[in-house]
Amino acid sequence: MHYPKSFHGQIKGMAQLVMAMVLAGSSVVVGKSLTGTLPVFMIGFSTLLVACLALLPFALVRWHEVVALTPEQWASLFMQALCGIVLFRVLTLYGLQHTGAVQAGVILGTTPAVLTVCAVLFLGERPTPYGLVGVGLAVSGMMVLNLSSGQSGGEGHLLGSFLVFGAVVAEALFTIFRKKVAHQVSAVTNTFGLVLISLAMMCPFTAWEFRAHHSLPGLQACTAIVYYGVCATAMAYLLWTHGVGKVSVEAAGVATAAMPASSVLLAAFVLGEPLDHRHLLGCGMVMAGIAFSTLLKKRFYVGCVD
Numbered sequence: 001m002h003y004p005k006s007f008h009g010q011i012k013g014m015a016q017l018v019m020a021m022v023l024a025g026s027s028v029v030v031g032k033s034l035t036g037t038l039p040v041f042m043i044g045f046s047t048l049l050v051a052c053l054a055l056l057p058f059a060l061v062r063w064h065e066v067v068a069l070t071p072e073q074w075a076s077l078f079m080q081a082l083c084g085i086v087l088f089r090v091l092t093l094y095g096l097q098h099t100g101a102v103q104a105g106v107i108l109g110t111t112p113a114v115l116t117v118c119a120v121l122f123l124g125e126r127p128t129p130y131g132l133v134g135v136g137l138a139v140s141g142m143m144v145l146n147l148s149s150g151q152s153g154g155e156g157h158l159l160g161s162f163l164v165f166g167a168v169v170a171e172a173l174f175t176i177f178r179k180k181v182a183h184q185v186s187a188v189t190n191t192f193g194l195v196l197i198s199l200a201m202m203c204p205f206t207a208w209e210f211r212a213h214h215s216l217p218g219l220q221a222c223t224a225i226v227y228y229g230v231c232a233t234a235m236a237y238l239l240w241t242h243g244v245g246k247v248s249v250e251a252a253g254v255a256t257a258a259m260p261a262s263s264v265l266l267a268a269f270v271l272g273e274p275l276d277h278r279h280l281l282g283c284g285m286v287m288a289g290i291a292f293s294t295l296l297k298k299r300f301y302v303g304c305v306d
Contacts, residue, residue: 004109004142005026006019010246011248012246013242013243013244013247014243014246014247014255015243016239016240016242016243016254017239017240017243017244017255017256018255019239020235020237020238020239020240020243020255021236021240021255021258021259022235022259023086023231023232023235023258024225024232024240024259025230025263025266026231026232026266027092027228027236027264028092028096028104028229028263028266028267029260029266029270030224030262030268031089031092031096031228031233032096032100032104032229032267033220033221033224034221034225035060035093035097035119037217037221038213038217039200039209039212039213040093040094041205041206041208041209042189042206042209042210042213043228044086044089044093044202044206044213044223045091045202045203045206046201046225046264047089047225047228047232047233048085048199048229049199049229050226050228050234051195051230051237052192052196052199052232053229054234055188055191055195055238056192056213056229058188058192058233059188059189061188062188062189064285065185065186065189066187066192073184073185073197074193075178076181076185077179077185077194077195077197077291078176079173079177080173080177080178080194080203081193081197081199082171082172082197083170083173083177083232084171084173084174084177084193084237085174085195085198085237086198087166087167087170088170088174089167091164091170092104092163093161095160095164095166095167098163098278099161099164100267101258102162103157103160103161103279104164105265106141106279106282106286107161107164107168108164108256108259108263109245110141110286111172111253111256111259112138112164112253112256113137113253114168114169115136115176115249115252115253116249116253117177118172118173118175118176119176122173122176123179123249133276136169137285137286137288138285139282141281141283141285141286141288144281144282144285171256175240175252176249178241179221179242179245179249179252182241182244182245183217183245187238187241187245190241190286191234191238191241195233195234195237214292240263246299247270
């Protein structure tokens with residue numbers, strides 16, 4: 001069977017998005033291990049510095065693109081950096097101080113439903129019954145997850161869940177802002193620019209934290225920082241910014257399902273966090289929300305049906 005070239009491009013884009021979300025999901029587990037050794041902004045700054053150094057050789061090859069960016073494109077990169085890196089990372093890391101990586105991973109699974117709402121608000125897409133049901137199921141899954149984890153810190157756990165959900169909203173907004181310039185700014189230039197801007201935004205907060213925290217991270221923490229910077233930041237954002245321009249917002253929402261799947265599995269196998277029937281119920285409701293908000297829509301890929 002012969003498929004049109006655009007279809008193959010969308011399949012490639014979808015694969016890039018799924019791989020990006022698998023790497024992003026691993027950041028939940030790595031971030032959880034780092035929150036016990038370093039303050040939040042120091043973690044964020046150090047991982048971004050590693051990511052910036054990893055991206056620098058690729059950015060130098062495309063330096064003509066960097067200097068040619070318009071003020072409007074720099075404004076888009078600023079909003080992507082604020083939402084997709086700074087707010088997402090800070091809210092996730094602070095949230096992980098009050099909740100488990102398993103719970104955080106499942107809450108991150110509401111991203112498709114939140115992205116559907118953002119697409120309606122900012123891209124003018126019409127809401128569908130499937131999208132509305134998906135949002136309802138996703139929110140219900142979060143409630144079940146919170147109620148099932150009352151032994152994990154009460155109000156503190158609820159605060160952690162709200163912080164992680166704030167990170168979900170920030171991540172959805174990042175995708176919307178990237179989508180608007182996906183055909184104007186290359187993935188390498190986009191990723192290097194938003195990492196550079198994020199470093200600048202985090203500098204004063206990192207300096208303030210460093211005044212009270214002078215001890216250097218150990219070998220295990222340094223290894224985690226390098227992995228977080230190279231794989232869960234540089235590679236993940238490169239793959240996401242490259243792939244999101246090839247597919248629809250609905251397909252991008254589907255791809256984000258790989259994030260909670262990878263984070264939940266890694267939290268259970270690497271950190272030894274327990275999985276019980278209540279977690280599975282909450283996760284199942286979130287996954288059902290993902291299906292209703294994305295998979296069951298009539299058009300899975302833009303341009304596949306002419």
